[in-house]
Amino acid sequence: MKLELARVVRGTGRLGVLRGLGRTAQHSLEVPGCLLYTHLGAVPHLTQDTLHTLSSLPSVTQVTLSNIAEHQEVLEEFKDGFRKFAGLHDTLLYCSLHDSAAPCPTGYTTNKTVSVWGSGGRIELTVAKFMALQKAVQPDWYQSMADGETWQNNTSRKRVRKSVDRTLAHLDECLLAHQNSQELEGVEVFGVVEGGDIPEERVRSARETAKRPVAGFCLDGLQTGSMDQALRTQLIAAVTKELPEEKPRLLQGVGRPDEVLACVEVGVDLFESFFPFQVTERGCALCFSFNISLDPERAVLELNEDERDTAGETQHNGDVSLDDQTRMTSFEMNLKDKRYHDDFRPLVEGCGCYCCKNHQRAYLHHLLVTNELLAGVLLTIHNTAHYQGFFSALREAVAGDKLDILRRRVLRERKE
């Protein structure tokens, strides 16, 4: 895996292509970009056929051990890896530890283990079990085992230091087991940068991880709800300065468009895409604007103030908590709202997704209030397409020095 950067501008992000992906090294992924999210081993609610009606999907699908660990025996018996088990075709697999859409309980990590929570409860992973799982899953790349329990406000400096030490020790053990395994030949490992909200520990974690033979870096413990955006960007800036330019940086647990924008500016390349899934789960549709090609006058007209709710704005103040993740944000519309019951427009005018081309808000409202599962199917299609469209616009903005315009468009500031 190699990141070919087309453009690196301090303060406006990195533009490039991650090449040589997969065991055959034939795949690539544009950055800034996002991975395709799966929940419980499926792109939520979609058959692979329906999924592939979406154009320009990411070439990499993320699966998480919290969803998979309880299937270890079945996968070992199956022998052909998780991609085939789940019927996922034509995609690279990236295997991470936790599911960012389902924060796991804390207090269960030890010096030698971390725990993941599946549908049947907690599963404790040693490095040996973690690596056995990777052999059963057969991903193209995976995140090394890590102790990421530092995101709570009251985490002590001592606990943060311990998390960095443990995560480095896990990485060394993983790499050793990896190098001795034939099954994992050609598979790549991402090291995990921890350090909570302490800049020196973040820098130490980054420097030490960068010394190891890793293909890229996961930035952990910075998820939405754990700290405010100013502190997050400051910490990420301190970290990315320590990391080699040619290796990708994947930020875990951040998905809101405004936060994505801020993190791209300080050198993040890759994001997860659990955010559109969360939006779908609460019966909402992404409707924020990201069209930077519009002339400014039309753009202002395009912003239908009344379409969007403002529930999410409160997240900008200092009072953050993980609960916020399930709250509606200002980037979406709540289709359960009575006002949509006779709204015969598509979710987003001009959107080319299957849902917007075939259905109206009133029908989605009906499906949602009657709890018909097709609502989740159609919203997944739209929200995935919309989020991918945002990332496409993001790359265009980095290329054309238009991140400011994009930010204003996304946040709908009228002060142009």
Place this chain on the structure above:
Amino acid sequence: MKLELARVVRGTGRLGVLRGLGRTAQHSLEVPGCLLYTHLGAVPHLTQDTLHTLSSLPSVTQVTLSNIAEHQEVLEEFKDGFRKFAGLHDTLLYCSLHDSAAPCPTGYTTNKTVSVWGSGGRIELTVAKFMALQKAVQPDWYQSMADGETWQNNTSRKRVRKSVDRTLAHLDECLLAHQNSQELEGVEVFGVVEGGDIPEERVRSARETAKRPVAGFCLDGLQTGSMDQALRTQLIAAVTKELPEEKPRLLQGVGRPDEVLACVEVGVDLFESFFPFQVTERGCALCFSFNISLDPERAVLELNEDERDTAGETQHNGDVSLDDQTRMTSFEMNLKDKRYHDDFRPLVEGCGCYCCKNHQRAYLHHLLVTNELLAGVLLTIHNTAHYQGFFSALREAVAGDKLDILRRRVLRERKE
């Protein structure tokens, strides 16, 4: 609408084609056959694109007023009918009163009204409101308003007589309103035959309904759980003798393969297809055999006794109740069962549906135990395909005098 019969044999059913369907009279439907079921205004969980990956779908989709009545104002404002509102393409619409998968509370009919139950509670329909709804829905054919509250064991003779009288009065009122309506030109009406479990009332209802200008007949009050199969076939035989040969007979509330077979033999042409939906809802997959082309030896081998559970067999004894409808039958396998967690076979060997071609039982088991909605999507695909396949085999059996073989196959009797 006209039923062209290719073959009518007493005791082996009617084979034919229902021609001249729809306002343009260009569509047709083979009988014995079934309608495409919708729940809450959608083929459960499927986008129209996914639905149309299934081959040989029925040309007629059933929608029910219980799912639609609360949208009356929205549909009147929308103006283009329910087919377009729900994004259903290329299908004829048949509008019935109740949803056979959701039995409604009794005790709410009066001389002038019947009630349907939507997600927002009870909606009382007069003939005027009923007909206004038909104008808003714009179906190709619809069931006339009827009082069907006669399926309970303790219904008195007097109540049954009243139900027949009321239903005929409703029909006359509906037909009058229909003939005076320009919007309903070209739309056809099915009269409803009531009469509970009293043969004389069944005959009276059939004779009187047949005198009216209806396009076909709905047989109501005979649903699974209301009476045993012997009584049902006896009543249906008495009714169909009174009905004109060239008009179709649609039986409501019966969907189990064994019951369908018995009812076809006494002259029923059309069925609803709520049964595969119920199977899907309980996390099961249809797996009964209906292949009558197999040579007998292979057929016996094909029947994997261990695949199927026997929960439904108890329905054959006299102790019937509507609760039985939600119980598992012997025609399906329960994929939540632990035994499937490492079963890497398709749901049904040789099945050509998307689910069976792409996924294994172990993956479906995983999706079901973790409550991922994709399970419902994939099961709907398989169960719909399997049920359509059964009806196709049923027509083949009527054509070739092989109903006995088909019955043995479906019931898996080994005494050939």
